[in-house]
Amino acid sequence: MLSDTSGGTSGFQWHVSGEGPTDNGVGSPQPEEEESASGVSDRRAKVTVIVLCYINLLNYMDRFTVAGVLPDIEQFFSISDGKSGLLQTVFICSYMFLAPLFGYLGDRCNRKSIMCVGIFFWSLVTLASSFIGKEHFWALLLTRGLVGVGEASYSTIAPTIIADLFVKETRTNMLSIFYFAIPVGSGMGYIVGSKVNDVAGDWHWALRVRLQHQTSHSECFFSELNVSLYFPLHFCCSPSFILSTFGFTTVAFVTGSLALWAPAFLFRAGVFTGEKQPCLKVPCDNSDSVIFGIITVVTGILGVASGVQASKKLRTRTSRADPLVCAAGLLLAAPFLYLSIMFAQASTVATYVFIFLGETFLSMNWAVVADMLLYVVIPTRRSTAEAFQIVLSHLLGDAISPYLIGVVSDSIKKSDSYMWEFRSLQMSLLLCSFVAVVGGAFFLATALFIEQDRHLAENYVPSGE
Template identity: 50%
Template sequence: MLLLQPISLLLSPPTVFICSFMVAAPIFGYLGDRFNRKIILSCGIFFWSAITFSSSFITEQYFWLFVLSRGLVGIGEASYSTIAPTIIGDLFTKNTRTLMLSVFYFAIPLGSGLGYITGSSVKQVAGDWHWALRVSPLLGMITGTLILIFVPAAKRGNAEQLGAQLKARTSWLRDMKALIRNRSYVFSSLATSAVSFATGALGMWIPLYLHRAQVVQKTAETCTSQPCGTKDSLIFGAITCFTGFLGVITGAGATKWCRLKTQRADPLVCAVGMLGSAIFTCLIFVAAKSSIVGAYVCIFIGETLLFSNWAITADILMYVVIPTRRATAVALQSFTSHLLGDAGSPYLIGFISDLIRQSTKESPLWEFLSLGYALMLCPFVVVLGGMFFLATALFFLSDRAKAEQHTDSDRLATGTSSNSEDTAT
């Protein structure tokens, strides 16, 4: 049963990773707004590298320790995923910042694709999958060192203030209240949660759904043992990596062009991408009944549109949140998107599919249809995300003006600020 399969994954490495990431992200958001970000960023990468390398020596009888290591890896990843965008935000502005954030975010699918290729190649050469966990830590150590040496110690708000510094930061509670009252931030965070919901559910179930479609079409045998749809998982993974790269590029380019037409370009481009993605996500379930190739084409277009808002959403946050709250804002947005998104969506889809399938006699056709009906929840959530981006567009200009006004009022004479990256840790 699909319901039992996700429940069995509650203590799996990916689930533990997401949960630990959710817990750690707000902590690093708090630290990132108050202490030296470059040191926190480098230490997080060093910690992630050390834990990943150490986990490669864990044997099968200590699987629980391997699961624990995935949780620690989540803590390391939370440290740099919440802080890195804020450093970029303080080094660049306007279209240049959008471009740099795009470079940062398309490194995610690029790294994922290289990870699949490198991990598979290393496993084949070494004859042991553990060696795949010993390559990336080396790259992590090199990256952390390069950050310490070459990344400039940008002051918070440096790009907007042309070198001026900001007043002492406010309390964490006051920061949280300000973020909750920021309507553009709240709506864009809810939209991000919709993206996370869809990507988490589709990533878990689409390969199995396509395998069942092939069983119904009599082009594949019924799966009797897990995992099922391995080939479809590889194809779907490759498509996801490439569309992530393409989506970020497309979104950034479309936003740059639309800014010449309207000041609300950022949330509007995101909304159009989400609504377009919902259409092609629906078409996946229509095409899969007769053509697997057609389904993959719909997946390609749908995911490209869905991923087009990655960098733009981060740019929206930079516009509407003042510099001394950005790390907290990124962390809270990450927490919310996982909590309302991919932390629960795979299990919800499995639960709904089981409820539908139990209503009639089991058959390959009904297994295929029940999972498809459950997955139809995803495009509806994506449409909801598009609505949230449209709501963001309503308040974007006023919230951006408030953030700029607040930042301007905090300008002080250069030299006496505790927001410098030279602040002691």
């Protein structure tokens, strides 16, 4: 039987014990509760996944609530598109730069304590951000940056705990459940944020509605898993790991752009076509945030499930199934995202249909990319690898994309008319389709190396101790 003798400090110290006790030394062993691959009971392992999924759901709700009420925030602070984009960029930069620190700590220290402190801090600064006045936009930027501290402590460590608890197909299934929380939580962030804003008549309340749920789970009652100190650099620098990370970076770029700007773009399209009234005072018409949120939830569920199932079926034919599925998802998403942006001025229904299809294909990547990382990196350094991927994908992805889209929109805009507010944002969002195609190419390149890198990771034997 496998057992963890680390005692809650550092290092996985596994040993193999003999058979279980018998009655007077005779007969079959006494039945024990089924255990997962880590030695943790199967029931406790599943409870752990449920808790991690719930917190991840709140994580992404918090991340995209601001986007759900963005027109109100722009009106409240009287800010431009470029400054609006900074709200997401500041958060992602904080999250990105702190991820290596928490990845390092997660591979060496008590993971439960790290995440408890992070969740408490995250809740505290979210509450603080809901009391900011209209003369202090800088304070909102500051608190959004501090939210990244708490989320980095959680997002870096949680997937590696699941990877340590399960193996093979079970691990893939559990990771897919965990990553369902990304699109579902994102969509609920738009929906809950906009609806709370409508009811309260104040966007500040959208940031307060989830705090009791976040804090109530700050005790983090899941098992503590720790790992040893050894990590060979060449596993982090394997071709499949680097190429898939660049591929995932393009996913982050596109999702980051759409997450912040899609509801605002749909609202401006409605104003441009005369279907909506311009926002002259808060609260604004946030119905597009609700619809986009619902689409995000549904497409996320369909996309993640489709990606996992397509990968499973394709694995019977080729061991390169995972990167090929990711490549197909991005290459199929690109034309539908382009059509959704271009049809916004002609047909609202067609726009939503193309957004639905584009987001579905885009969401096929989440669980599959996570699974690829975990089987090309040795178990004792998965938190560090997660942190590296977070840094690179956010640095070149959603840390810059919301701000970049806003700056490009401002540079294209020739006047403050409603037509140019729509046109400039429309043209800047077309960049997403091009980036998606580039991402597909990175995953196709990953397929060339995935077999050899997986073999090296699975057969790695550390030298020294």
